[in-house]
Amino acid sequence: MEGPGNPGRFVTTEAGPSDDKAGNSCVDFPVAVVLPAGGTGERTGLQTPKQFCTFLNRPLISYTIQAFERVPWIETIVVVISEESTDLMTDIIYRFQHRKVRVVQGGSTRHRSICNGVQALNQGPVRKPKVVIIHDGVRPFVEEELLYKITMAAKEQGAAGAIRPLVSTVIATTSEGFLDHSLDRAKYRASEMPQGFLYDVIYQAYQRCSESDFEFGTECLHLALQYCGTNAKLIEGPPTLWKVTYKRDLAAAESIIKETLSRSVCIIAGGSAQATALADALQQAMASLDMVQELDIIPDLMGDNARCLSRDWNFVQVSVSSPRPCEVEAIIRALEAAERTVLHPAVLVWEAASWERSVGRLTEIISALIRDRSTALVGQLLQA
Amino acid sequence: MEGPGNPGRFVTTEAGPSDDKAGNSCVDFPVAVVLPAGGTGERTGLQTPKQFCTFLNRPLISYTIQAFERVPWIETIVVVISEESTDLMTDIIYRFQHRKVRVVQGGSTRHRSICNGVQALNQGPVRKPKVVIIHDGVRPFVEEELLYKITMAAKEQGAAGAIRPLVSTVIATTSEGFLDHSLDRAKYRASEMPQGFLYDVIYQAYQRCSESDFEFGTECLHLALQYCGTNAKLIEGPPTLWKVTYKRDLAAAESIIKETLSRSVCIIAGGSAQATALADALQQAMASLDMVQELDIIPDLMGDNARCLSRDWNFVQVSVSSPRPCEVEAIIRALEAAERTVLHPAVLVWEAASWERSVGRLTEIISALIRDRSTALVGQLLQA
Numbered sequence A, B: 001m002e003g004p005g006n007p008g009r010f011v012t013t014e015a016g017p018s019d020d021k022a023g024n025s026c027v028d029f030p031v032a033v034v035l036p037a038g039g040t041g042e043r044t045g046l047q048t049p050k051q052f053c054t055f056l057n058r059p060l061i062s063y064t065i066q067a068f069e070r071v072p073w074i075e076t077i078v079v080v081i082s083e084e085s086t087d088l089m090t091d092i093i094y095r096f097q098h099r100k101v102r103v104v105q106g107g108s109t110r111h112r113s114i115c116n117g118v119q120a121l122n123q124g125p126v127r128k129p130k131v132v133i134i135h136d137g138v139r140p141f142v143e144e145e146l147l148y149k150i151t152m153a154a155k156e157q158g159a160a161g162a163i164r165p166l167v168s169t170v171i172a173t174t175s176e177g178f179l180d181h182s183l184d185r186a187k188y189r190a191s192e193m194p195q196g197f198l199y200d201v202i203y204q205a206y207q208r209c210s211e212s213d214f215e216f217g218t219e220c221l222h223l224a225l226q227y228c229g230t231n232a233k234l235i236e237g238p239p240t241l242w243k244v245t246y247k248r249d250l251a252a253a254e255s256i257i258k259e260t261l262s263r264s265v266c267i268i269a270g271g272s273a274q275a276t277a278l279a280d281a282l283q284q285a286m287a288s289l290d291m292v293q294e295l296d297i298i299p300d301l302m303g304d305n306a307r308c309l310s311r312d313w314n315f316v317q318v319s320v321s322s323p324r325p326c327e328v329e330a331i332i333r334a335l336e337a338a339e340r341t342v343l344h345p346a347v348l349v350w351e352a353a354s355w356e357r358s359v360g361r362l363t364e365i366i367s368a369l370i371r372d373r374s375t376a377l378v379g380q381l382l383q384a
Helices: A007-015 A018-022 A060-069 A083-095 A110-120 A144-157 A199-208 A211-216 A220-228 A247-260 A273-287 A303-310 A325-337 A355-372 B007-015 B018-022 B060-069 B083-095 B110-120 B144-157 B199-208 B211-216 B220-228 B247-259 B273-287 B303-310 B325-337 B355-372
Strands: A031-036 A074-081 A101-105 A131-134 A159-164 A169-173 A179-182 A188-198 A233-236 A265-268 A295-298 A314-319 A348-351 A380-383 B031-036 B074-081 B101-105 B131-134 B159-164 B169-173 B179-182 B188-198 B233-236 B265-268 B295-298 B314-319 B348-351 B380-383
Touching: A031 A060, A031 A110, A060 A074, A060 A083, A074 A083, A074 A110, A083 A101, A101 A110, A110 A131, A110 A199, A110 A211, A110 A220, A131 A144, A131 A199, A144 A159, A144 A188, A144 A233, A159 A220, A179 B220, A188 A199, A188 A220, A199 A220, A220 B179, A247 B247, A265 A273, A273 A295, A273 A314, A273 A355, A295 A303, A303 A325, A314 A325, A314 A355, B031 B060, B031 B110, B060 B074, B060 B083, B074 B083, B074 B110, B083 B101, B101 B110, B110 B131, B110 B199, B110 B211, B110 B220, B131 B144, B131 B199, B144 B159, B144 B188, B144 B233, B159 B220, B188 B199, B188 B220, B199 B220, B265 B273, B273 B295, B273 B314, B273 B355, B295 B303, B303 B325, B314 B325, B314 B355
Parallel strands: A031 A074, A031 A131, A074 A101, A159 A233, A265 A295, A265 A314, A314 A348, A348 A380, B031 B074, B031 B131, B074 B101, B159 B233, B265 B295, B265 B314, B314 B348, B348 B380
Antiparallel strands: A131 A188, A159 A188, A169 A179, A169 B188, A188 B169, A380 B380, B131 B188, B159 B188, B169 B179
C-alpha cells in the first residue's frame, strides 16, 4: 500500500490526444529540456526542498519530469540538482522509471545551474538540440500544447516565454518605503515558465553574460535580449503554470493532482442477492452526485472480472455479513499487484446487516474517500 | 454534524495575544473596514463566487469577517456585495453571529463598490471613522498585528498599504506580443491588501477621481496619490495575505484553515482495563508522531470528565467489544451540543478484540482523520 503509483497512469488522464492538439509530427528537430531543481525551498518553511515533497507517494519533481516524458518529441531532460540531492534523485529516477533524464550538478545560483544544464547538452552521448526548453522543477502542470507553441516560437524567433496576467498591481517604491508610482496592469505581464530558446542563442547568452548576471539575474529572456539581441515571443499560458513557492502551494498542487485521478467506482458485491441489492441502491444514490463519474457492480475479481483491474477505478467491497479477513486481503493484494491502491485507494469494506438505513451514509463516506484519497483507510472494515 | 463551527473557536488559535503584539490601547480613534465581496469569482471556474465557497461548513467571507471582528478596536465592517447575494449574506451574518457587519450594495466595478462602502460610513448610525481599512473578502488570513501597523501608518501618513515581494519577474510587452524589457525585481513590489487611509483622504479621492478611474482603475493607493497628493507608506506583510483567485487557491486556503485547528486527541476508553491498555499503547505510538500535539485518556464524558468537552480536542472512542450504538450516539450528541464535531471531527469508534496487532494501524488512521478533517467519518465504527 506504500508503493509508488504507476507512472504511466497520471499522464493518460491529463495529456489528451497529443497528435491532434500538438501535432507532434511537425516537430522534426531535436528538443531538450533543462529543469533546474536545486532550490532549497526556504519559502515553504519546510525541511524538505519542495521539489522533493511527496503527493500520493510520488515527489513533485517526478510529476514534472513525467509531464515532459509523456511528450514524444522531447528527447532529453536535464535535471540540474545540488550535490546533496544526487542519491535521492537517482532513487527517484529508478523508482518512477524515468527514461529520458540526465542528472547534472547545479551551481551556486539559478543562472549558474541553468548554464550547467545547457552546456551539458553540448557534450557527451546525446545530440545537440535545436531548441532547448527551460522550465522549473516545481511547476508540475505543463501541457504538451503549450510546450509545442513555445518550441515552435523559439525555433522561429530565437526565444519564447510563457506569460500570465498580473494578479496584483505592481508598484515602484521609494528608498524610504513609500509608494512612488503604480504600473498600468494592462501593459505588464508576469513572466512564467516554460521558456524556449534556439540552443545557440541561450548558449551564446551564457557565454557572454557578466558575473553580475550569473549572481543576481533571474530572467533568461532578458539574457537572450541583452546578449543576442533576441526579443522573445510571449505566449499566454494557463493558470496551472504557477510555481510551487509557499507552503500553501503544496496543498494546491496536491488538490490538482487528486482532481486528475479517476472518480469512477467499481463495487464488488460478492455473490449474495442482498449485497447486490445494496450495490444497486448505492449506484442509484451515487448517480445523483456530480462527484462520481461512472459506477459498475461486479461480484468478484475472478475470471473475466479480473480485467476490471486494468481500469483506473476506485474499488469498494460491500458485504451484508462479516467478510472473512482473507477475502479482503485477497482483493487488496490483487489491487496492489495491479498498482491500483496508491492512486485509487478507496478500498473499504462495508458490513451492513440492515443496509437500507445506511445507503446515504455509505454514499457520503465513499465520496469523501475518493475526494480525500486517504490511503490510511485502504482495506479498512467499516460497519453500518 | 452539519452545523456551523463555533465562530469563536478559530479565532483563539490564530489571533495571539492582542495586548502584547498590537497594543490595542493605543488605537484611541474610530476605525472601520470596507470589505468588497461582490466578485463573481470567474477565475476559479466555479459556479459559486469564491467568497461564498465553504470550508469546514463555513464560507470564506465569514472567515474574513471573523479576522476583523476579533480585533477589539475595529468598530464597523462594511461588506459590499452584489444585489443577488443579499439574502445569502444576511443568512451568513445570522448563522455565524457576526456583530459588527453592515451590508452595502456594490457598484458595477471594484472602485464603485469600494466607493459605496466608504460613503456609507459617512451616513447613518455609526460615527465617521478616523481611519478606514480597505481589504478583500477573499483574503481571510489577516492578522491584528499587520492591521495595527497599517492603521497607525495611515493615521500618520494619510495612506498605507501592504506589499509582498514579486514571485515572478514582471515584463513589459510590445504591442506585437514580444518582450520589450523586464523589470528589476528589487525595485518593485506586489501591492496587496489591507490598505489603510485617513477617512477624509479616501473620501476625497473618490469625490475627485474620473469615470475612467472608476471603470478601469484597481489601485486605491494610486487614487490617494493622484487626487490627494498622499504617498502611501508601504509595509511588508506575510505570505498568507495572498488573494484567493484561482480554484487551486481554495485548496490552499482550506489547508491553512485546517492547520490552525487543534491536533490534540482525547481518547475515551470506557471502563474496561483492556481498552485502557489499548489507549495507553496508542498514546505511546502517537507521541512519536509530530502530528499530534497532546493526548489524554479519559473513561467517559460523565461528571467531571464533561469539562473535557470545552477543550478544542479531537475525540476518539476505543472499545474492545462491540460498543452499543446508543453509547456512540450519546458521545456524538454531547460533542454536537458543545459544537465540537464540525471542526474536530475525528470521532470514530474502534472495536479491537485483538488490539495488539492494530495499534500501528489505528495510529495511522487517527492521524489521517485529524489531518483530513473528514466529516463523513464522524461517528463511524471501524473494526480491527
